[in-house]
Every structure is written in structure tokens, then in C-alpha cells.
Amino acid sequence: MILPLVLLPQSNSAFVQLPYIQLGHRTTGRNNELAVAWHAPDDQSRYQLEYRQKGAWKSAGSLESRRVALPQVSAFRVISGDLIGLDSGAPVEYRVSRDGTIVFNSTTTAPKNDRQEYTFAVFGDCGRGTSEQAQISYQTYKKQPDFVVMTGDIVYDSGRISEYAEKYFPYYNASAALRSVGSPLLRHTLTVGAPGNHDILDRNFSQKPDLLAYFLYWIQPLNGPLTTDGDPLTPTLAGPAEAQAAFRAAAGAAYPRGANYSFDYGNAHWTVLDANRYVNWSDPKLRTWLAEDLRRAQNKTWRFIALHQPPFHTSPTHQAEKQIRAIADIIEKGKVDVVFGGHVHNFQRTYPISVGTKDVSNVANRELNDWPVDTKFDGKKNTRPAGVIYIVDGAGGAPMYDTNLNANPSKWLPFIQNYIADFGFSHVRISGRKFTLEQIDMDGKTVDSITITK
Template sequence: MKLHSALLALTLTAPLVCAEEKVVGGPFVVNATNRGATVGWVVETGEVRVNAVRSVPVLASRHISMMGLKAGETVKYSLPNGAEGSFKVPATGAASFQAVVFGDTRTRHDLHRKIIEAITKVSPDFVAHTGDLVTDGYDTEQWPRFFEIEKPMLEKTAFYPALGNHERNSRHFYDFFAVTTPYYSFDWGLAHFTVINTDLGNVALSATAKEAFWAEQNRWMEDDLAKSQKAEFRFIIMHHPPFTAVKSRQAGNQAVVALLPLWEKYRVTATFAGHDHNYQHHLKNGIHHIVTGGGGAPLYPVDAPIEGTTQKVESTEHYVRLMVEPGKAKIQAVALDGRILDTFDLAAAPAAK
């Protein structure tokens, strides 16, 4: 594969990396499509004293848009401060690819770091995060640690995050990852990915506003899925799962459960969620539902498998590999110790005419 290198000229398209701006996150690549991508990094611009006894950093995001890229090729880039990275431009057509999906990295940072080390060795074409990147999305002390731990992975691949409840709908999520809404979609090869926000608790204060957001997102999602019917595979990425084998959590997913008929109508292949800190595989009406919440947060017991729906569960740290090629795909859950927790094949949906 031919390698393209791009030196990002910040003086032309973005604020300078100033001496007083300490880079505390990145670089990383978001919003990657087969035509362009956004390179981002996070800087500390100062600090604020709290109660005269503690200082907290003030963070800001910096972004560069890269356009005119070639689908399927690898791009290397560098920033004027010496930071370097690379990523693969999303492929089009009948191209094989490998992705990793994982989530809930908010605590137990030693395990979070080991998960990132394991994912980096796999060399995925891109990575998706199912949310709860940090414990409190408003806490500016937590984001630099997240980026420091994930740096070996983020500097080598495109990143597609979903909003979790622990991000608390913070502006930092939107600023850092250059998204204007908590829902978006992208294509890679013959697969379509739809990322949605299932965190109604933080999206708005009033019940009316929450309902309005949910209705707006669902209208967008139906339109997005309707337009994706020529794809062989369709995947949903979100934080809250429709099904869970954690007994104490089973009453809390009804809003997501209500989306099942829509996903069935538009032939969704599988969904990926987090929120529950373990691995779960459920199968309902032809759709596989994966819970991948083993990125470092405290583990939850899987004590209530759903008869006729639950396929596999294990409470352990892990990540999920998604391997797609023309006509078929495979999902494989991998434990931190390298054990294969689960593996199964996915059939391609006949392309809509």
C-alpha cells in the first residue's frame, strides 16, 4: 500500500501550538471518512484555583481538518511541536478491515492501560468506544490521564467514541472529539456504523426536553439506517444496552429496548454497548447484542442470564474484535489474558436494490 504523508501547517488552518500551551492529550484522529478526517489534540491553557487550596487545569481543544484523502490508504502526519501519528483512511467497496470495540475505561487505570496495550498489538484499522471514557466528563484533571493512557493506540488509528453517562453530556466531549451532536455515522468498506446517545439522564433537565431529544435522534437514526440499506452489515454503537444479564440493571433499559423494532426493520446486524462492566452476548430476532464494558471500570457480576436470548457472559476485562470481509464477518471477544471469550460469525445481509 502506498503511504501518504501529510505535514499539517497549523499556521494556515488552526491556532499555533504556543509555548504556553502544554499539550496534554493527543494527537488523535476523529470524524474519519473516505474523503477526510480531523486531527485533534488537547492543550492546557492555564489553571484555576479552587478554594485557595487546589488548582485545576483549564483545557482547550485544537483541530486540523484534512481533506482530499484517498480511501483505504495510510496517512502519516506531524504537528509543529513534534508529535506524530498515523491512521488509515476508511476503505470503500469490497475491502476487508478489522476494528476493535471496547468501553468503560473510567477507573482502575492500570487495567485500562493494559487493555490499550493489548489493543495496540492487534493494530486495528479503527477503534470505537462505547462510552464512559472518564468518571466525570466535567473534571479537567481526568481527561489528560485518559489521553495519556490511550496515546499508544490513538496515535495509530481513527477513533469513534459514543457518549456515556459518566461524560455527563459535558462540552469537553464535544470539543475534544469535534462532534456537534452526540449521534453520527460513518462507513467502512461494506459496513455502516451508527453511533447514538442513550444517556437521557444528562442530555437535558426537563422531561419534555429529554423526550424531544430522543424523538429527534430517532428520526435521524431511521433516516440514517434507511440510507444504509446497500451495506452488507449495519452496526449500532452506544452506551446503554437493550439487554443485560446483570439483575440490578435489567429494569433500566426500556428506552433502548423500544428501538428494537426499528433496528429489525432496517436489518441491523449487531449492536455494541457498554455501561455494564463485563462481556455479554445476546441474540434476539436475528440481531446480535454485545455488551463490552470491560475496559477497566469495576466489574459487575453476570447473575441473571436471559433465557432464550443470552448466548455468552463473563465478568472480566476484555475488548471485542470485529473482522469484516466481503460476504461475511466475525466478532471475537478477547480477555486481557488473551483468552478467547466468545467468537461467532455474522452473515451479510443481501444488498437492497
């Protein structure tokens, strides 16, 4: 699919936010579905979503319309619909009508099936309103990946509706692809979100009535562990009861369940986890859920995890937040190939790590740094890792951490194979049993690369 780099302006009055491509709540384990979501004014307009690959336009049928009516926030609607029965990997045209008039059209690509080659991009710590964020958006769009995974801290400072409007949509759903602005990534490319601390940690509506937009905007599978306020996954909401009730009404089933989920794409299984410090991943129910999710995915060629706080990294910044190491044993037993994180604002890649039988639920053990690593793996001549590779992809736009460690391997913890404190994103190509990762900088240049084969 050839995408124009500059698009004609569209009539925007039908939208509070223009359409963006999502996995959909229903898309669990199928490769032939996508969802399209947009934000609409709070009025009685009737919207229709249609799509086609070859042949006639098909209607997406009844749309989900959730009214977001929070105190001190202008009411609007989040509308979404499913594109089903798609021809895997083929271009899709879609269009939105309001009261019978077409108000938006765009293109995307149907998810690939398990025999097709595909690419994806990964970055996190991005929605900060910086020029670097715009450049990463632009470079990512230029690569035309099949999908993009955002590894948390998607929108600073608190994942608010007002902050998405200012620091997210203008950068990733811009009308033109320009280095200084961003790109129209979201309308063409499936994006997948993992929640970070800046997205969902603050649950007190007292000062911020428009928190937790993650649960309102991301239309993703609701197949994670069932949770309720105050359990090992979910802090309680705080602030005025009216604000809490309005948020719950707007989020529906997505809150709180949407913080953890899994999906399949091509020949891979992805598990997305909430790694925030309030989550007790030593809890037996959560551990069982994750182990079971990975067990069911053993028929896939690849298994990946996306989360925010990385289990292994070498930056002094955030070094104390290793709580998610509690699941390193499950990750290993579940034969996960690569874990993509963020939180730490740079790029890091570990050697293949094995925690073996060491009890990682023990907090003292988690502090250890001398984990067995496969130093023979170089991703060039030796492409078969013995262990799990952990990537930090926190270089999507927020200011860099610990640049003094660049090109200074003697200062790195022993499990780190490469460290680059510079803005960028990972671009991964999966071709059957071959995985190739390139770390791309703001100039589109490759600054690190590895290949994994099996």
C-alpha cells in the same frame, strides 16, 4: 504498517495533550478523510499540520482552534485539522509544527474503502484509572485495529477535563506500549466515542466546573438531530451562568448536537446514539431521524449501532435501565446487524432477537424477556442470524459486575447466548460479507467468537 512498541519521547511542551486521530466534524460518508486533534497551551503559537502518503508533505490548511477557558480551569486550546483526499487504507505520516518547528510526528492509516478488509475493536466503561484499563489498551493496540469504538463511560466519574487528564490520555496516548501503562493507541488509531452516563449525564457546573469534556474533545460528525436544551434529547445545563456560557463558547456547535451522529467506514454504516435515561426515544422526531438514517444506509453491506445503555442484557445490575428498547423495532426494520453497548461491566452476546410487531414504545412490553430468538444461530456452522445481535462491551477497565453468572447459563435471561464477566474487548474483522467477532481478554486470548455471513 509496523508500529514500534516503544516510542522515543517527544518534545511535549507544545502540547497539553498529544495528537489523537478523530473522524472529524466534516467526515460524513466519505472514506478518504481523517482529523487530527491536540490540546495546546493558551498562547499565540502558530501550529501547522502536515501529512503525506507517497510524495511530498501537504498542509492540512487552516486549523480549527477552540479556546477552552472555563472558571477554575487553566485555559488551553483544542486544535484540529483535517487530512483529506487520502488514498484509502494506505499508511499516512503526519506531523505537527509550532512556529515553524516540528514538535510531533506519527503515523496512522487512512480509512478503508468499501472493498477493503478491515478490523475494529470495541470496549466501554474504561477510563477508571485501573491496571485492567491499561492492559485492555495494550492488548487493543497490539491487535492494530483500523479503528476503535468506545461504547461510553469513557471517563469516570463525570467526564471532566481533569479526569481525562488523569484517566484517559495517559492510558491511551502513552509514549510506550506496556501492559502496566497502556499504549500510544490514540496517535495511531482512529477512535470513535459514544457518550455514557458518566460522560454526559451530569450537567451541573456548580461543583464541577470542567464537566462535559466529551463535547470539547471528540471531533466527530455533527449530523445528528438538531437539539436544544430541554427538548427530548437534551437536559438543561445547571450551575453558575458564567460557567455555562464558558462551556458553550468552548464547545461551539458540538454541544449538544455531538451526542448523536452517524458515519460510514468501509462497507458499513455506524449510528452512534445517546441512550441515557433522560432521552425520550419514543419521541416521533427522534424515531424518524433514526429510521431515516438507517434507510439511507441500506446500500451498505453492514449496519452497526454503538450506544451505552444496552437494550438487552442479563445482569441484575442496571436491569431496570432498558429505556433504549424503545427503538428496537426501528433497529430491526433498519436491518441493523449488531448493536454494541456498554454500561454493564462484562461481556454479553444475545441470540439474534426479533421484537417483530410488538409495541416497544409501551413501557410494560419493554420489560418482557421472552422475545423470539434464533437459537439455531451459533456463529460457527449457522452464520446467518434471523434477528439483531446485541453485544455488551462494558469490560474495558471498570470493575466487573455479576461474576457469579459466569458459566451459569441457567441463570441467564433466555435471549442471552454467551456471558463472560471478565475484562476484555471485542475485535471484529470485516471481509466483504463476512463478519468475525472475537472477544479478547487481558492476556490476548480469544474467549468467545462468532461469524456472521450474508
